[in-house]
Amino acid sequence: MTVQLLPVEPLGIGSSEIESISSFFVRLSVVNGASPKKILEWIGKKNGISELVPSIASSAPINLVRPTKLNAKFLSALSQSTGVDVNILGRMTYHSLDLVVNRHQGCFDKRFRWCPACIYETANMNHPTHFRLYWSLTGFNNCPIHHTPLQTRCPVCGSYQDSWRNRDALDVCVSCGTTLGYSYLHPELITAAGMVSQQAPEAPDLILLTKFISEGNSHALKPDGPRKALYEAFDYAWNRNEELEYFKKLPRDECLAYLHCNKPITITTARRLAFRTGVPLVDLLCGSTKECTRELDANWRDELPDSLKPQKRKPYIDVEHAQEAIKQALKDPQRPSLRDFSQQIGISTGGLSYYFYDQCTLISKRYKQRLVEEKMEKKDAAAKAVRDAIFQWQKERIDPPSHKGLLKLLFPSSGLPKHVLRATIARSLDVKTKV
Ligand SMILES: [Zn+2]
Numbered sequence: 001m002t003v004q005l006l007p008v009e010p011l012g013i014g015s016s017e018i019e020s021i022s023s024f025f026v027r028l029s030v031v032n033g034a035s036p037k038k039i040l041e042w043i044g045k046k047n048g049i050s051e052l053v054p055s056i057a058s059s060a061p062i063n064l065v066r067p068t069k070l071n072a073k074f075l076s077a078l079s080q081s082t083g084v085d086v087n088i089l090g091r092m093t094y095h096s097l098d099l100v101v102n103r104h105q106g107c108f109d110k111r112f113r114w115c116p117a118c119i120y121e122t123a124n125m126n127h128p129t130h131f132r133l134y135w136s137l138t139g140f141n142n143c144p145i146h147h148t149p150l151q152t153r154c155p156v157c158g159s160y161q162d163s164w165r166n167r168d169a170l171d172v173c174v175s176c177g178t179t180l181g182y183s184y185l186h187p188e189l190i191t192a193a194g195m196v197s198q199q200a201p202e203a204p205d206l207i208l209l210t211k212f213i214s215e216g217n218s219h220a221l222k223p224d225g226p227r228k229a230l231y232e233a234f235d236y237a238w239n240r241n242e243e244l245e246y247f248k249k250l251p252r253d254e255c256l257a258y259l260h261c262n263k264p265i266t267i268t269t270a271r272r273l274a275f276r277t278g279v280p281l282v283d284l285l286c287g288s289t290k291e292c293t294r295e296l297d298a299n300w301r302d303e304l305p306d307s308l309k310p311q312k313r314k315p316y317i318d319v320e321h322a323q324e325a326i327k328q329a330l331k332d333p334q335r336p337s338l339r340d341f342s343q344q345i346g347i348s349t350g351g352l353s354y355y356f357y358d359q360c361t362l363i364s365k366r367y368k369q370r371l372v373e374e375k376m377e378k379k380d381a382a383a384k385a386v387r388d389a390i391f392q393w394q395k396e397r398i399d400p401p402s403h404k405g406l407l408k409l410l411f412p413s414s415g416l417p418k419h420v421l422r423a424t425i426a427r428s429l430d431v432k433t434k435v
């Protein structure tokens with residue numbers, strides 16, 4: 001291994017066709033004549049992060065595009081060792097999304113994927129092959145340019161390309177050396193994971209988002225962006241008396257939970273909300289709706305694309321019915337929890353909080369008070385039961401009352417929880433022995 005790494009130029013910077021950090025890293029390893037694993041270990045040693053290397057190497061190289069703390073550390077080490085600005089490296093990832101979206105399950109494919117047509121074309125034009133960053137997103141099943149299904153296995157030997165092993169080039173199979181563009185000439189070898197669409201690209205919003213990141217605009221992403229953008233969109237609908245209709249079309253529960261309960265938002269939710277509110281995804285994530293016309297009609301009455309459809313739909317809120325039920329709940333001496341109440345009337349807590357914020361706070365308050373009172377009552381009841389039991393014991397037996405004996409006596413008959421009894425018995429007997 002050399003002392004310094006031979007440099008590699010990041011490809012596609014500033015365009016939506018930007019390469020993924022994983023692609024860059026594999027090319028780096030090819031140029032330096034060592035396996036990606038070896039390069040990883042070397043970088044780890046050079047930058048004092050050797051202890052992180054096993055964790056990184058335990059998943060496929062494609063996972064480097066995902067926003068995680070581990071990947072962020074790796075990125076700065078990679079920057080140190082290659083001399084490529086960490087901000088440039090960051091553009092080859094979706095790390096910056098971590099600012100806005102909190103969960104990423106299901107957003108990223110766990111394997112290296114590629115479009116055989118793209119690979120074939122770049123090779124034919126004598127351009128260096130690179131794996132596009134957006135191929136890592138599950139939002140795509142097909143290449144947006146060629147509509148070819150993205151591939152995960154070598155067309156000849158069937159190997160996945162996720163290895164950290166040595167390879168001769170990025171565009172050839174890590175096991176058998178076949179060019180990954182081979183199936184372009186033999187379409188019968190192409191395996192289709194999802195539906196092959198010959199029309200519009202599947203996820204134009206994700207392409208624009210990728211371009212946005214690729215251009216180095218990530219600093220404009222705002223942690224509170226979607227919330228701000230949604231409030232603006234709601235106000236707009238409210239003013240046009242379209243609020244209810246709006247809700248019928250929105251992923252209501254997700255949306256309300258996000259707005260009112262500080263639930264984290266996923267990229268998929270953000271996409272659904274963007275689609276329904278007519279606010280472009282990038283604008284939604286940046287919290288700016290100023291640029292867009294918010295002409296909702298064109299978009300939000302349309303059917304959601306399949307990939308964005310929520311798993312299940314719940315019935316819509318019947319506001320009048322809910323209002324009456326809330327009145328009753330606030331009078332109910334049982335003082336139910338908001339959760340129990342929400343289950344009882346079949347409306348999510350997020351939905352309830354949106355329409356009846358103050359009342360819901362009151363319901364929760366009443367429930368908390370109930371819990372406090374119940375605790376006090378149990379404590380009093382336990383104290384009395386233990387006192388009586390000790391009195392009875394001392395009348396009937398000559399041995400001193402024991403913790404175990406008292407518990408055995410009281411637990412089945414008193415109807416009080418064991419831990420309360422135990423604590424009370426301990427207190428009573430300790431006081432007695434001290435006296
Ligand atoms: Zn393609």
Ligand SMILES: [Zn+2]
Nearest residue numbers: 154157173176
């Ligand atoms: Zn192969």
